[in-house]
Structure formats: C-alpha cells, structure tokens
Amino acid sequence: MDGTREDQGNGTYDVVVLGAGPVGQNVADRARAAGLTVAVVERELVGGECSYWACVPSKALLRPVIAVADARRVDGARQAVTGRLDTAAVFARRNYFVSGWDDTGQAEWVKSVGADLFRGHGRLDGPRRVTVTRDDGARHTLTARHAVAVATGSRPLLPGIEGIEEARPWTNRQGTDSGTVPGRLAIVGGGGVGIEMATLWQGLGSQVTLIVRHGLIPRMEPFAGELVARGLTEAGADVRTGVQVTGLRRPDPAGPVTVTLDDGSEVEVDEVMFATGRTPATDDIGLDSVGLAPGTWLDVDTTCLVRGVDGAWLYALGDVNHRALLTHQGKYQARTAGDAIAARAAGRPLDDGPWGDHATTADQHAVPQVFFTDPEAAAVGLTSEQAVRAGHRVKTVDTDFNAAQGADLHADHYQGHARMVVDLDREVLLGVTFVGPGVSELLHSATIAVAGEVPLKRLRHAVACFPTVSEIWLVLLAAYFRDRDRDRDRG
Known part of the structure; x- marks a missing residue:
C-alpha cells in the first residue's frame, strides 16, 4: 500500500486529475486549497x-560533474582536484534524490493535502467520467462534477531509423x-536533454559522441549553442553537427552498436541514446470518447x-x-x-485577460529555461530573431562576462556571454540570454524584468552587489x- 486512501469503489469528486507528476500534484493542491474534492490517478x-x-x-548526477569543473577554474582549488569522480558515490547521490524509485513519500504528500489516489491506467469515458484500470484488473469509475485535468506528460519520440529496435537505444x-x-x-x-546528457556522461568517464542534425539548442540565441559545443569539445566530447543517423546495427545484443551517418561515416559505441524530441502521452487516455484525436x-x-470540448470541464496542463x-x-x-477551476466551480468571474489571475500569459512572453551544461545556458523571453519576427522594433545589447569584475573573481578567466533584447518603443526587455558558469542563478532576475516589463530607466536603479557575477546587469544597461x-546626439 502507498499510504493514501485508495477508493475501492466508484466515486464522485469535484475534480479528477490524470497524472500525479509535479503538474498533476500542483493542480490537485490548488483545487483542494479552494475546498474542492479531488481524485488523482497515476499509472506509474x-x-x-x-x-x-x-x-x-x-x-x-550533473552537480558533481559541474562542481569539479568549477573547482578547476579557480587557482588553488584546481590543484586539489587530483582524481576522477567516484561514480558509485555519484549514482548513490542520484538514488537518494529519487528515493530509490520508491514513491511512498510523494504518495503520502497526496494524502496530506486531502486528495485520494487511484493507482492504475486512467481513461476518459465520455464527459466528466474517468475509468481507472488497476494492474490486477479491478476497475473504478470516477465522475467529476466540475473538471478533469489531463497532466499525463510526454514520452520520448524515437525516429523510424533502420535497425533502431535491434539497437535497443537509451x-x-x-x-x-x-x-x-x-x-x-x-x-x-542537440536539444536540452542531449546536451545535458553529453555533459553528464562525458564527465563520468564515457567517450561521448554528440550527433546533431543542425545546431545545438536552436531555440536559444545562436551563441548559446556555440559556447556549449565548445565546452563539450574542450571536455573531450566529439561534437558532430550537420549530420544525422541513417542506420543502426547491433547483431550481438551484448555487443557494440554501429551508428551510420549520412556523411558516410560510422561510429562504434557501447550504447546509443536518442534525445530527438517528445510525443504527448495522450494516445490511450480515451480522448476519442470526447471527440478528440488520440495521441495529439x-x-x-x-x-x-481544452478547446473543442463542450461544457468547460476538460483541462490540459504541462x-x-x-x-x-x-x-x-x-x-x-x-x-x-x-484557481480557474475553483472560480468556475464557485460561479465567480474569471480574470483571464493578459497577466490576469487565471491567464497563463507567461507561456507566451516570459518562459525561463536553463540547461545545466558546462558552461550553463539560461534564457527567458524572446530571442532577437523571434522578437523581430513578432514585429517588434528591437535593439540587442551584447557583452562578454569578463567585463564584470565579479565574474573574474568567481572563476579565473571567466568565459561567458550575455545578451538582452530591448523593445525600443517601450524600453522594456523582451528577452535575456546568459551563457557561463553558474548563470542559472542570474535567470530569475531576468525573468522578473521580462515578466514585469520593468522599464529600463527604472531597472538601471537596481544596484548589483559588488563583486558578484550579477554585475553583468550594470554592463548591459x-x-x-x-x-x-549617442544615437540621440547624432540625430
């Protein structure tokens, strides 16, 4: 048993949540805080x-790799790094953070907020109905008075390459x-998963070959992918861009994998991992019972x-x-x-205008993302190209981090780059990108500036502490x- 009350029969709840990951847990918590009854369904x-x-x-897993790399960037600490990472200790650290793949603690948390947990495969069965099939074949039918929230996530998307089943890829x-x-x-x-896994496994001692069809992390500014590629190469990885896999061979299940590329070359490895995208985990959750196409x-x-479903009851999150x-x-x-589900349930009006309480406006304007590579890459908002395509009149401001004394104190000969994208008509930030050691901790300040549309005239009065890496803000502004x-004087 998982410590939560598992209803052995059918039940009616205000809200039924499909998926008990962080997204499902958060919507369940919010609904419970509003006084609604909640059932949470999880198959894994x-x-x-x-x-x-x-x-x-x-x-x-990445933190020990980056910690050693950080130490090697500081004279005095560099000399203390005399050995390789203890991989057994690194794996033990990972096992601690995933609780040994035992979900008892998280199941207890579901109980602590007052939600009921149903283990099994949940499927929609018409409007406001969910059937849950347990591993032992037992079935429950749940009915939602107000909402069903789909938070089933995504799964890896594997390409249809010859030999992929034989290769048994990671x-x-x-x-x-x-x-x-x-x-x-x-x-x-070469997306986020690919570059983080390349950083991780190269740091743990693998000889990594990173195979990328175009550039690395293409949704960030181009310099971000270039600097991450340089960091991987300096760490010993073989970064190959502009190529793609055309075939895989692994005739001996316990033997090596031969990876064939479209430039005619081959790479022999012990394992091959695909990080080529995600597909929605919506193929077997009963979408057809409410008029939607499965797997979309x-x-x-x-x-x-969700649009296209009558009755304002089906939500999709994450x-x-x-x-x-x-x-x-x-x-x-x-x-x-x-909060929107609770408002609708109580008959309260929705505040769903831009930046309203019930609007996910940040999804379009201020999405932060960090890749924990070496160097780290962090960005929020629009790239310069995206801003121009969106019709903004923009100015980009670039600087290397060595212009900030705090960066040089953080790491000897600190290597990194920063860019901010300015909306010239309103003098607010549309986007910011940082690449360098430890820049993930700079990102929230940028996110506040972008989401809050802080005028640059006001932002220049936000004083950065000396000597910190955050002095880069002073340089950019x-x-x-x-x-x-200068441009005004010329005009």
Whole structure:
C-alpha cells in the first residue's frame, strides 16, 4: 500500500486529475486549497517523469560533474582536484534524490493535502467520467462534477531509423537511471536533454559522441549553442553537427552498436541514446470518447481549458498542451488552472485577460529555461530573431562576462556571454540570454524584468552587489544607454 486512501469503489469528486507528476500534484493542491474534492490517478510512480527520470535525477548526477569543473577554474582549488569522480558515490547521490524509485513519500504528500489516489491506467469515458484500470484488473469509475485535468506528460519520440529496435537505444530514462558508465556513448540530438546528457556522461568517464542534425539548442540565441559545443569539445566530447543517423546495427545484443551517418561515416559505441524530441502521452487516455484525436497535443485557451470540448470541464496542463515542455512552466499552468477551476466551480468571474489571475500569459512572453551544461545556458523571453519576427522594433545589447569584475573573481578567466533584447518603443526587455558558469542563478532576475516589463530607466536603479557575477546587469544597461544617448546626439 502507498499510504493514501485508495477508493475501492466508484466515486464522485469535484475534480479528477490524470497524472500525479509535479503538474498533476500542483493542480490537485490548488483545487483542494479552494475546498474542492479531488481524485488523482497515476499509472506509474507518483511524482512522474520529472522526479524519477528527468529533472531531479539528471541534476543530481550533473552537480558533481559541474562542481569539479568549477573547482578547476579557480587557482588553488584546481590543484586539489587530483582524481576522477567516484561514480558509485555519484549514482548513490542520484538514488537518494529519487528515493530509490520508491514513491511512498510523494504518495503520502497526496494524502496530506486531502486528495485520494487511484493507482492504475486512467481513461476518459465520455464527459466528466474517468475509468481507472488497476494492474490486477479491478476497475473504478470516477465522475467529476466540475473538471478533469489531463497532466499525463510526454514520452520520448524515437525516429523510424533502420535497425533502431535491434539497437535497443537509451532514452532519457536509461540516461538518468543507469548505474554503469558506458565506455563509449553516442547521443543523438542537440536539444536540452542531449546536451545535458553529453555533459553528464562525458564527465563520468564515457567517450561521448554528440550527433546533431543542425545546431545545438536552436531555440536559444545562436551563441548559446556555440559556447556549449565548445565546452563539450574542450571536455573531450566529439561534437558532430550537420549530420544525422541513417542506420543502426547491433547483431550481438551484448555487443557494440554501429551508428551510420549520412556523411558516410560510422561510429562504434557501447550504447546509443536518442534525445530527438517528445510525443504527448495522450494516445490511450480515451480522448476519442470526447471527440478528440488520440495521441495529439491538446489545444488550450489561456486558462488551460481544452478547446473543442463542450461544457468547460476538460483541462490540459504541462507537456500535453505543448506550450512549454518544462516542469516549472507546467506547475505554473497548474496553479493558474487550479484557481480557474475553483472560480468556475464557485460561479465567480474569471480574470483571464493578459497577466490576469487565471491567464497563463507567461507561456507566451516570459518562459525561463536553463540547461545545466558546462558552461550553463539560461534564457527567458524572446530571442532577437523571434522578437523581430513578432514585429517588434528591437535593439540587442551584447557583452562578454569578463567585463564584470565579479565574474573574474568567481572563476579565473571567466568565459561567458550575455545578451538582452530591448523593445525600443517601450524600453522594456523582451528577452535575456546568459551563457557561463553558474548563470542559472542570474535567470530569475531576468525573468522578473521580462515578466514585469520593468522599464529600463527604472531597472538601471537596481544596484548589483559588488563583486558578484550579477554585475553583468550594470554592463548591459550601461551599454544600452550609452548607445541610445549617442544615437540621440547624432540625430
């Protein structure tokens, strides 16, 4: 038993939540706080992908790799780094943070907020109805008075390449739950998962070959991918861009994998991992029973209410609505949607205008994301190209981090770059990108500036402490106003 009350019969609740990951937990918590009764349905581990195979284990594994790299950047500390990472200790640290893949604690949390947990496969069965099938075949029928919230997440998308079944490739799950270090590892894909896994496994001792069809992290500013690629190369990884996999061979299940590329070359490795995208986990949740196509991303309005379903009762949160496949963004959606569900249940008007209490406006304007590579890459809002495409009149301001003395004190010969994208008509920030050691801790200040549309005239009065890496803000703002005043004088 998992410590929560598992209803052995049918039941009626105000809200039924499909998926007990961080997103499902947050919408359940918000609904319970409003006094609504809630049932939560989970087919795997309570805590979901993020807790056991994605964000939490990957960061637990990456932290020792980055900590050693940080030490090597500081003279005096560098000399103390005399050995390799203790991989057994690194894996033990990961195991601690995922609770040994035991979800008892998270199931207890569901109980603590007053929600009921149903373990099994949940499927919609017409409007406001969910059937739950347990592993032993027992079935429960749940009815929702007000809302069903779909928070079933996504799963890895594997391409249809010849030999892929024979190769038995890793996905993010094997990449974060493996307890052994492959001698040679090919990673296919240059997005966030690919570059973090390349950083991790190269740091743990694998010889990593990163295979990327285009550039690295293409949704960030181009310099971000370039600096991360340089960091991986300096760490010993083989970064190959502009190529793609055309075939895989693994005739001996216990033997190596041969990866064939479209440039005619081959790479022999012990394991191959695909990080080539995600697909929604909506293929077997009964969408057809409410007139929606199974296996599709769900289109939602600003309150995360699914479009095309009558009655204002079906919500889609997190990965399944494809707005931003990031845990923190899904939790934001869940909090906002939970409040909207409570308002609708009580008959209160919705505040769903821009930046309203029931609007997920940040999904379009201020999505922060961090990749824990070496160097780290962090960004919020629009890139310069995205801003121009959206019709803004913009100015980009760039600087290297060595312009801030605090950065040089943080790491000898600190290498990094920063850019802010300014809306010239309103003089507010549309986007900010940082690349460098430890820049993830700078991102929330940028997120506040972008989400709050803080005027640059006011932002320049936010004094950065000396000597910290955050002094980069002073450099960026000084450059903007210097150029603005010079252009005005010329005009």
